[in-house]
Amino acid sequence: MSKSGASSGAHHAVLAGFLGWTLDAFDFFVVVFLFDVLARQFNVPKKDIVLTTTATLAMRPVGAFLFGLLADRYGRRVPMMANLIYFSLIEVLCGFSPNYNFFFVMRALFGIGMGGQWGVGTSLAMEAAPVRWRGVLSGILQSGYSNGYLLAAVAARFLLPAWGWRAMFWVGALPALLALYIRFKVPESEAWKQHRVDSTGQVLRVVAKEWKRFAYLVVLMTFMMFLSHGTQDLYPDFLQEVHKVSAAMRANITIIANIGAVIGGIIFGHLSQVSGRRIGMMAAMSLSLCVIPLWAFGGSIPVVILGAFLMQAGVQGAWGVIPVHLNELAADAARSLMPGLAYQLGNLLASPNNSIQYALRGKVGYPWAIGGFAIVTIGTLAILLLCGKEEHSRSFVRSEAVKSEAG
Amino acid sequence: MRRNDLRMRMVVAGAMGLALTCAALDIAGKASPAGDTEKYDVAIARGRAARAPIS
Numbered sequence: 001m002s003k004s005g006a007s008s009g010a011h012h013a014v015l016a017g018f019l020g021w022t023l024d025a026f027d028f029f030v031v032v033f034l035f036d037v038l039a040r041q042f043n044v045p046k047k048d049i050v051l052t053t054t055a056t057l058a059m060r061p062v063g064a065f066l067f068g069l070l071a072d073r074y075g076r077r078v079p080m081m082a083n084l085i086y087f088s089l090i091e092v093l094c095g096f097s098p099n100y101n102f103f104f105v106m107r108a109l110f111g112i113g114m115g116g117q118w119g120v121g122t123s124l125a126m127e128a129a130p131v132r133w134r135g136v137l138s139g140i141l142q143s144g145y146s147n148g149y150l151l152a153a154v155a156a157r158f159l160l161p162a163w164g165w166r167a168m169f170w171v172g173a174l175p176a177l178l179a180l181y182i183r184f185k186v187p188e189s190e191a192w193k194q195h196r197v198d199s200t201g202q203v204l205r206v207v208a209k210e211w212k213r214f215a216y217l218v219v220l221m222t223f224m225m226f227l228s229h230g231t232q233d234l235y236p237d238f239l240q241e242v243h244k245v246s247a248a249m250r251a252n253i254t255i256i257a258n259i260g261a262v263i264g265g266i267i268f269g270h271l272s273q274v275s276g277r278r279i280g281m282m283a284a285m286s287l288s289l290c291v292i293p294l295w296a297f298g299g300s301i302p303v304v305i306l307g308a309f310l311m312q313a314g315v316q317g318a319w320g321v322i323p324v325h326l327n328e329l330a331a332d333a334a335r336s337l338m339p340g341l342a343y344q345l346g347n348l349l350a351s352p353n354n355s356i357q358y359a360l361r362g363k364v365g366y367p368w369a370i371g372g373f374a375i376v377t378i379g380t381l382a383i384l385l386l387c388g389k390e391e392h393s394r395s396f397v398r399s400e401a402v403k404s405e406a407g
Numbered sequence: 408m409r410r411n412d413l414r415m416r417m418v419v420a421g422a423m424g425l426a427l428t429c430a431a432l433d434i435a436g437k438a439s440p441a442g443d444t445e446k447y448d449v450a451i452a453r454g455r456a457a458r459a460p461i462s
Contacts, residue, residue, distance in 0.1 A: 011414035150429035
């Protein structure tokens with residue numbers, strides 16, 4: 001261990017966390033790019049394929065609970081490897097689906113793996129990272145989701161025409177190789193070793209004791225989900241309806257916005273290290289607030305593209321702080337379970353997002369439906385953050401251990 | 408520069424490089440825009456959320 005509390009294999013742990021979340025997102029987004037193909041293959045309406053993403057979403061809290069509990073009881077490495085192998089196997093089985101029912105069940109089971117990945121991966125990475133690198137690396141970790149989306153888009157453009165839809169899922173077996181990498185390169189978390197408890201019951205008691213903080217994290221994550229999904233999900237439809245943008249251009253704007261997201265995550269992650277977690281998040285959301293006139297009310301396509309880029313730079317800038325903020329707020333003995341479960345429950349609670357925005361569209365028009373929704377969401381998040389706490393750069397290992405290493 | 412810092416910078420650069428490479432390939436490619444466009448129509452029709460890029 002170094003003075004900073006980081007192990008010598010810290011970069012391996014961070015890389016594993018980033019790649020785990022990236023490949024997890026890739027495996028999820030593969031389906032999104034195959035809606036039409038799968039509907040034809042299984043001879044079902046497209047809405048039934050869309051329903052499989054809802055099944056995945058609904059099962060994510062189950063995975064966060066199971067894998068989070070295991071990671072807090074038995075260490076980060078083994079549950080992380082088990083998670084990677086699990087969702088890789090499910091992804092391969094998706095590629096062998098003989099009918100829709102089988103596929104639906106597989107996607108629901110995939111949700112358990114997907115839900116488990118974030119909590120375990122971020123605790124592994126954040127506990128290993130040098131303290132002064134936490135902010136930036138938090139942004140990098142969270143950008144794994146955008147990276148997964150971009151990777152899936154590449155696969156859809158190049159793999160799908162050449163090898164067909166089944167190969168898209170079989171490529172999803174790659175995360176299993178990451179388990180080997182973890183096996184041989186990633187050290188077990190020192191923080192977990194120091195704070196480990198003797199039973200899963202004890203982990204649950206720790207969470208129960210911290211129930212107020214856990215409830216706060218769930219509410220915070222719910223509104224963070226409203227922020228991200230509220231600025232993304234309906235935006236292509238908004239572009240089509242209001243600006244008459246072509247399908248190809250809409251896809252390109254989504255890609256450009258994702259680049260903004262990755263850059264924003266790194267910049268505001270770093271800012272959170274310098275100025276504090278909540279200030280970093282509020283600065284990022286201030287950027288989003290400022291560009292709403294461009295993003296929702298812009299009069300030309302170049303202005304809208306600039307608005308989309310900056311909007312997602314701000315949104316993902318705030319999101320990029322989330323892994324480190326939640327890990328620092330979590331109880332030491334439940335650092336996989338608390339953040340992971342709060343994240344996935346927030347995701348589930350925010351799932352009516354599209355319905356709400358679409359209903360608003362009918363009442364106030366599309367620009368105000370998405371712009372007004374973003375303003376209210378950002379305002380609520382600012383209040384939540386101001387009322388909340390942060391434990392910026394706190395050590396995850398006991399102080400005497402750090403002192404002895406420093407000495 | 409300490410070795411650990413250099414390694415962390417490489418991780419950051421790698422993640423950025425991956426994103427930019429994928430984006431360049433996506434924008435240069437001509438194939439199906441399915442998914443990131445059509446999914447929204449379906450999601451709206453059902454009045455339920457199709458999960459999208461971030462989170």
